[in-house]
Amino acid sequence: MRIGLLTEGGYPYVSGDARLWCDRLVRGLEQHEFDVYALSRSARQEDEGWVPLPSQVGRVRTAPLWTAEDDGVRYGRRARRRFADCYGELAAALCATGDIGAEATPEAGATSEADRFGSALYGLAELARDEGGLVGALRSETAVRALERACRAPGALRTAREARVPELLTVAAHLERVLRPLSLDWYEDDGLGAVDLCHAASGGPAALPGLVARHFSGVPLLVTEYGVQLRTHYLTAGDAAPAVRALLAAFHGRLAAEIYRRAAVITPGNSHARRWQERCGADREKLRTVYPGMEAARFTEVGEAPECVDPDTLVWVGRIEPTKDLISLLHAFAEVRKEEPKTRLRIVGTPSGADGTAYLAHCKALAAQLFPDEAEGPHAVGRNPVTFEEIGGPEAPTLAEAYAGGAVAVLSSVVEGFPIGLVEAMLCGRATVSTDVGAVVEVIGGTGLVVPPRNPRALAEACVALLRDSERRARLGAAARARALELFTVEQNTAAFHGIYLEIVSQCPVRRVVLDDTGEPLPFGVPAEAHVPGRWTDPAARVAARGGPGWATGRPVRASGPVPATEGAR
Numbered sequence: 001m002r003i004g005l006l007t008e009g010g011y012p013y014v015s016g017d018a019r020l021w022c023d024r025l026v027r028g029l030e031q032h033e034f035d036v037y038a039l040s041r042s043a044r045q046e047d048e049g050w051v052p053l054p055s056q057v058g059r060v061r062t063a064p065l066w067t068a069e070d071d072g073v074r075y076g077r078r079a080r081r082r083f084a085d086c087y088g089e090l091a092a093a094l095c096a097t098g099d100i101g102a103e104a105t106p107e108a109g110a111t112s113e114a115d116r117f118g119s120a121l122y123g124l125a126e127l128a129r130d131e132g133g134l135v136g137a138l139r140s141e142t143a144v145r146a147l148e149r150a151c152r153a154p155g156a157l158r159t160a161r162e163a164r165v166p167e168l169l170t171v172a173a174h175l176e177r178v179l180r181p182l183s184l185d186w187y188e189d190d191g192l193g194a195v196d197l198c199h200a201a202s203g204g205p206a207a208l209p210g211l212v213a214r215h216f217s218g219v220p221l222l223v224t225e226y227g228v229q230l231r232t233h234y235l236t237a238g239d240a241a242p243a244v245r246a247l248l249a250a251f252h253g254r255l256a257a258e259i260y261r262r263a264a265v266i267t268p269g270n271s272h273a274r275r276w277q278e279r280c281g282a283d284r285e286k287l288r289t290v291y292p293g294m295e296a297a298r299f300t301e302v303g304e305a306p307e308c309v310d311p312d313t314l315v316w317v318g319r320i321e322p323t324k325d326l327i328s329l330l331h332a333f334a335e336v337r338k339e340e341p342k343t344r345l346r347i348v349g350t351p352s353g354a355d356g357t358a359y360l361a362h363c364k365a366l367a368a369q370l371f372p373d374e375a376e377g378p379h380a381v382g383r384n385p386v387t388f389e390e391i392g393g394p395e396a397p398t399l400a401e402a403y404a405g406g407a408v409a410v411l412s413s414v415v416e417g418f419p420i421g422l423v424e425a426m427l428c429g430r431a432t433v434s435t436d437v438g439a440v441v442e443v444i445g446g447t448g449l450v451v452p453p454r455n456p457r458a459l460a461e462a463c464v465a466l467l468r469d470s471e472r473r474a475r476l477g478a479a480a481r482a483r484a485l486e487l488f489t490v491e492q493n494t495a496a497f498h499g500i501y502l503e504i505v506s507q508c509p510v511r512r513v514v515l516d517d518t519g520e521p522l523p524f525g526v527p528a529e530a531h532v533p534g535r536w537t538d539p540a541a542r543v544a545a546r547g548g549p550g551w552a553t554g555r556p557v558r559a560s561g562p563v564p565a566t567e568g569a570r
Contacts, residue, residue: 001505002033002058003193008206012050012060016041018201018226021292021493027054028494032501034058036194037186037209039065059187065205066138068180073133082116083137089463090175091150091465093117093158094250114261114281117254125182134183136353138176144168146562151243159252163243170240170319171247178251181208193217195269196505197337199497200259204229204252207259212263221501224258226269226292226416228276231258252333257281264504267497269418270439273444288500292418293493299427302404303481311470313344314463315430317399321560326433329412333386334370335460340467345386346395346403364388378503394470403428407473408466410569413437421450423488428446431473433462443488447480 005011011022026034034057040046043066053060075083092117130133147168151160163171186192186209199222209222230252239249249323256560260266260282261269268274274287314333318324326347333345351357356410389395389402389561396402402408409425409432409562416438425432432448434440449466451458466473486492508534 001030001196001501002194003196003501004192004219004451005034005036005402006038006198006200006206006209007036008040008065008202008204009045011040012036012053012057013040013045014048014051014299015045019384021226022201023051024293024295024490025494025497026057026497028490029498029501030056031047031056032056035192036060037063037192039181040204040350042066043292048183052360054209062506063181063184063186063192065177065180068135068176068183070136070139071132073131074135075133075137079080079127079131079133080137080418081179082127083124083134084142084462086127087138087143088146089116089120090124091147092153093120093155093254094247095156097152097155097157114257116255118258118261121182121211121258122215124179125215128183129187129216132183132350135176135180136406138172138179143176144172151247159242159246163241163247167241167243170244174248175251178205178255178557186210187216189217191203193218196510197222197501200224200229203256203259207263208255211259212264217510219510220264221259221262222265222267222504222506224265224267224269224290225273225277228256228273228280230280233277236475251278257345262284264508265500267500270437271442273417284341288496289498290493290500291488292420293490294420294423294427294488296427296482297389297400297488299400299424301402303402303427303429305429306439310344310405311405311407312340312342312467314408314410315348315403316347316394316410317402317424318411319352320347320349320360320363321356322359323413323415325412325414325454327357327366327457328414328454329410330363330366330370330386332412332456332459332463335457336463336467337371337385339460339464343385344401346389346405347386348389348391348396350390351359360388366492399424400428403430406430408433408463408472410459410463411440412453412459415441417444423484426484427488429477431466431476432480433459433466436460444480445483447483449476510536 002414005022006027007018008569009020010016013019014335030170034196036057036059037193038060040062046062046064050060056063093113096113124134150156151163151168164290167171168500174199192209192213193216194197195213196214196219200207200210201224203223203225207213207221207223210223213219214221230249232248233252237558256277257280260277260280263286265288266277266282266286267288268277268544269290269292271289277287278284315334316326316329320326329345335341347363351360367384367388371385387395391399405427409428411419411432411434413435414427418439420433422432422434422440432444434448435443435453436450437453444450449462466476492529
């Protein structure tokens with residue numbers, strides 16, 4: 001079948017979110033064809049280029065989410081009124097009081113705010129298709145005035161009523177950025193309208209093209225989330241004004257509810273994400289938990305080794321940033337050294353952005369203060385028991401060897417989605433000590449020790465307990481590796497999605513009418529084998545979408561035939 005893979009800030013770019021997961025999915029499902037529709041987050045990401053693409057990727061279409069050019073279209077009176085009505089309804093849905101998750105349920109009725117938000121969203125998409133000029137309209141004074149009227153309307157959120165002009169401008173600018181996918185030219189019959197299934201690699205802007213393709217052409221939508229956009233907003237919007245936080249939280253909540261309501265299947269990556277999705281209105285019958293897949297082969301040698309390199313070493317591996325709470329780890333290690341003076345701590349990772357670089361410098365300064373360089377004798381060179389390393393260095397040439405250098409792997413985060421580093425440690429057969437955040441408990445499943453976050457003493461006590469008991473370390477490490485091989489491999493991930501693809505296409509097929517050379521419907525033009533892997537249909541046939549908007553009825557287009565593998569490649 002032909003899959004439209006929708007991404008934001010990730011695949012096929014070299015850097016970004018979900019890049020590895022999407023690449024493994026595409027390569028693992030070589031029996032399907034993939035068209036990639038990617039939104040980039042920055043000019044730097046675009047300049048870094050793409051990862052090598054397999055032959056099953058037939059087309060790549062990209063669009064920048066970080067910038068958008070006004071197409072110069074100026075609306076007439078009717079189009080301006082149409083935009084004002086749609087945007088006004090969207091703003092009114094954001095300012096309305098009530099439980100977003102409850103309103104998103106089917107039982108709430110057609111007059112719910114969820115229906116109001118969805119109608120306004122699709123109205124803006126139809127306006128962009130018919131008239132163009134949506135980018136300029138979203139930046140116009142009309143949009144700000146509509147938002148202001150909604151905030152001042154009776155019954156609006158109390159925090160929304162307090163919004164001032166600068167805050168309204170901030171909210172309007174954010175909405176313009178997130179709604180940019182509505183203006184794209186991806187929804188024609190030779191684009192997303194020709195795929196059998198849209199698979200969004202995340203919620204939010206990445207899923208918007210899938211919503212529009214479903215609205216225009218009836219293409220079913222699959223949404224995968226390893227981190228929920230609404231939760232991300234709550235974690236990153238702490239410095240914004242109360243009115244801005246409230247309005248943007250309402251927008252992301254309404255958008256999530258609409259995505260979950262229209263999706264055929266939703267695949268959270270863990271129960272932590274699943275609970276957030278249910279709170280935002282996702283139907284439990286649509287939810288299928290699919291864990292991300294890891295390449296287990298590169299950890300086999302370390303995982304099956306009988307002993308670790310150094311039984312007196314703790315190892316931390318990951319991306320260095322404030323949410324990883326290395327400060328608590330260093331204070332915990334100070335407590336460990338009081339009980340086990342020979343213990344060493346290896347911190348292996350690279351900083352994430354400017355904040356990560358500053359945080360790394362702070363951690364190094366703290367380590368130097370807590371642990372002065374020590375020497376084993378009067379003629380030996382002193383060294384610090386805490387080392388900061390990077391993958392590829394002499395002490396940790398590979399990721400597996402970084403884990404092999406420690407007896408216990410430690411995770412000290414205060415915020416975590418799906419703990420990839422923890423799974424890597426499990427595949428290496430390492431006993432683990434982790435903080436109880438995100439999906440940690442679900443991943444560990446009793447094969448490691450879990451302590452409260454921001455509790456250095458508890459973290460230290462758990463580490464000391466494992467350092468002193470080699471048999472327990474070996475037992476937990478073996479159980480952890482067995483669990484990881486059962487649940488968190490690439491093979492498990494791709495097999496799950498292959499089954500979900502077949503389930504969706506069998507239950508929600510895209511209704512197309514095949515036309516012959518004279519433009520007449522061709523009986524039995526789409527046989528049952530059309531969805532079997534392979535090219536069974538005549539590539540010269542023409543297909544028209546049925547079940548979409550009235551303007552598209554009967555419009556003949558070319559069927560999805562073989563597409564050169566080099567199309568869209570750089």
